[in-house]
Amino acid sequence: MMKLGVFVNDFKSVVDTVDRLTAEKLGLIFIQNGVFHATIKENGKSSSLLDKSATFYVLSEDLSTRGLTDADVDKRVKVVNYSDVVDLIFNEYEQIAWL
Amino acid sequence: MMKLGVFVNDFKSVVDTVDRLTAEKLGLIFIQNGVFHATIKENGKSSSLLDKSATFYVLSEDLSTRGLTDADVDKRVKVVNYSDVVDLIFNEYEQIAWL
Amino acid sequence: MGTLTIASFSSLVGSRSMDFTLKLAKAAVDKGHNVNIWLSSNAVMIAKANQKHLKDYSHAEKYVKELMDKGAEICVCEACALARGIHKPEAIEGIKWDAMHWYLAKIYNSDRVVHIGGE
């Protein structure tokens, strides 16, 4: 069984591999400008990435660096810090992809 | 009258400013991976940038570096070299944008 | 505890991906994991000694030294560095200089790999 954790680091210019790659157990970790997937509704619609069958995380430091707070985050997404990310890497997923 | 020459240097990840910015006299110069706008039909359709009301150029060196030839270039696009680009900058346009 | 190998191809101050690399490495080391870092492409700039710390720019030198003190192994791609005019005597002490197969061998012996590419 593929257990894949994906770092999503861009918003509008995110590479389409993120959309295409799947896994039995899939986690999307929004970091850098990827955090806008967790916080911005474009024309009233959430990022289509949130419709994927996956668990979603967003890096707290990269939210607050951009003036965003937990209150801005979509309910489907869990806010994590660097220490949590290390645990996700070791305990939840086996393969990691930076896309 | 705005005379604007735009360097288009990306294909799929091209910034949407290219689409939005207009000028009475507009030239799009496809360079680097922008050359795929002049040569690739995605799902049978040419790049929507070629529908703009503009004059189109593509840099010969950046075509051949990628294994593309003049024969691959859409008829609406003129193949130019670096020397021609200098002339375009000085003689045809007044403002230049790298987008 | 596990072994994590991180590869970075991003530059010191031109891209925040390097900051991510260093913060993730620190968090892993602090939890007791072994960490290896492979620096290739523009990321070799991190190896340059005597980076001036200006507040408009991110600053790597201090964090790199801290990570090595805590046992992390850091290696730069020698060819990438030389092509940029960075020679070994100009580099931060303790950083290894080697080639790509160093990285693949570290991967072989790692539990997890975070390969930060794309630039």
Added chain:
Amino acid sequence: MGTLTIASFSSLVGSRSMDFTLKLAKAAVDKGHNVNIWLSSNAVMIAKANQKHLKDYSHAEKYVKELMDKGAEICVCEACALARGIHKPEAIEGIKWDAMHWYLAKIYNSDRVVHIGGE
């Protein structure tokens, strides 16, 4: 003949935009135009002397010297260079070291500006 000022923010070998900058500058100089080049952000790497020419990597040092011999003025952002640990004695001779207003002043006196940003 006119004056062209080009700004580049891209790195020496990590991005081909630097190759574009140098080729465009050469074509303009060869046609008799005056050319100024402003190097900021990762583009300051171009100023580093002793770049080893490996065939997998683009190589700037030779072209930079050629451009200066033909009269082009080339200037790097001093703060960007220092933040990357590149100090003036390590730089290619003849390149100016200054700050952003040098670039704006050159723009003032230019007929055309090609500002290669985005990275």
Added chain:
Amino acid sequence: MSVIDLGFIIQRPPYKSETSTLGLTHAISYQVVDMFLDDGQGVTPKVCFIGEGVFNCLSGHKAMENYGVTSIESHVKNGLLVDLDMYVCKDDLERFGITEDKLADAEDMGADKKLQIVPFSEIQTILSNTKHILAF
């Protein structure tokens, strides 16, 4: 010719690269350009945030706390303090659901200028009237 207008386009999201910061610091340096010019000469930057570039204008950046670098918000405020005209694309703010109260402001620091929210059509006109365009 005395003073020329320059169009600065800030169109990339914050912090991934240095580009937004550099757009602002280059614009702010207009203040000291007279060092290299004759009396009466100068440049006036018109700074336009469009597309993902509008994300740079959010307030409350914790870049110094998290990453030890000056925040883009500080640079935006400095731009307002030195009287730069800074325009934020209304169409993009609406598209991304960002309301005016979320944007940076330097009123508390005594700035006379504010970020000016204008439709893209006006940004197009502003840029048309500049001598050169610098897209970051």
Added chain:
Amino acid sequence: MSVIDLGFIIQRPPYKSETSTLGLTHAISYQVVDMFLDDGQGVTPKVCFIGEGVFNCLSGHKAMENYGVTSIESHVKNGLLVDLDMYVCKDDLERFGITEDKLADAEDMGADKKLQIVPFSEIQTILSNTKHILAF
């Protein structure tokens, strides 16, 4: 454990940055990894070109002539010569209208391997079966 598979994803267009070249050179270096490993240990790269990455596979690159750097095509050929399995996404080739005859080949150099054109679903399976993923 003796030999492990590594999934290389090449997903960016050629030459804008170094990333495609580095993906190939890193994969090719698998040949000498035994310098650092024990007998019987090794890595096997599975190189997958997807999205805009398929543009790297076109033949006839004039990178050395135009820019003085080794072409990506040469690296692709070297990969085939050292028996790398290299997969090109069929869906993307069709989407961009690229036919098989336009792709690089190292038959003239005596390579046994060819670029293998496979649907994305197969690339998905290949990547699932690797131990680690390296996306360039």
